[in-house]
Amino acid sequence: MGDGYNFQQLKAAILALSQAADLEVAKKEWRLVDISEADEPETCLCGHFPIIELCTIANAATAKSVDVGNVCVKRFLGFRSDLIFQSLKRVRADLDKAISKDATAFFHERGVINDWEYQFQQSTMRKRILSQRQLEIRRALNQKVIAAVRRRGLS
Template sequence: MSNQQKLHEHILCLSQSDDWEHARSEWRLYQIYHSETSLTCPCGQYPINEICVIVNQFTNVTTEVGNVCVNNFLQIASNDLFKSVRYVREDAGRSFNVAMIEYAHQQRFINDWEYKFYNDIRRKRALTGRQKEKKIQVNEKILKCITR
């Protein structure tokens, strides 16, 4: 059985619909995280570290799936979030993309003030010392929240 077939079987078992096209439309991205230990995707892929928790909007069942499967087969956009995480993980002085800041605010990883601050300084090249310090602090806070 192929990895794609394994994933289809896993998702169909947790879905209301028995049809793949309908079943996959039942699922939404709930959370993302970076696992410090390698996990196995329901498709059988090992190792994976970029994990997406998806929720079925009809049954409220959740399952964890690798980022690649979520993007390729379920067609839920999580790749931009993980790309931004990888970018900032390399250098805490870099900026998260808009999608990641929105996600962090929605998940309450950052408060309203931090959200507004980050959006104000995100595209600036020259930050004051205090702005740079606060930006790194917010970056580290977000990274800590998505690491398990």
């Protein structure tokens, strides 16, 4: 894993928290359960510092959870959490923008947005011109999603 990401260190840490002894089997025990943002830089299991965008992964077999950076979640689980964080940045800059389909699915699966809100997001995601009411709903949904991403640290 170049760029300061030590795959062997990540592998050892994940295997220590897993029931399986083989990484390919251990991968099947883990899933992404939450995302958060740190106020102060933290260190990933792989040893990379700094990370701000944190992904909480949980092991179904051992009930253990750990925070890793979004790059390691992508490389370890193949989940593109970076797309969710990009969507959040875009929406924070402009509440009139729609969250991405990946972010919509993630927040729906976690119960942040309900079925109706999910369908609304799906049907208006690509629309650039919304009615006043649709725009109000989009802004409220975006604020709800932003509020759901917990901050860790001093704030």
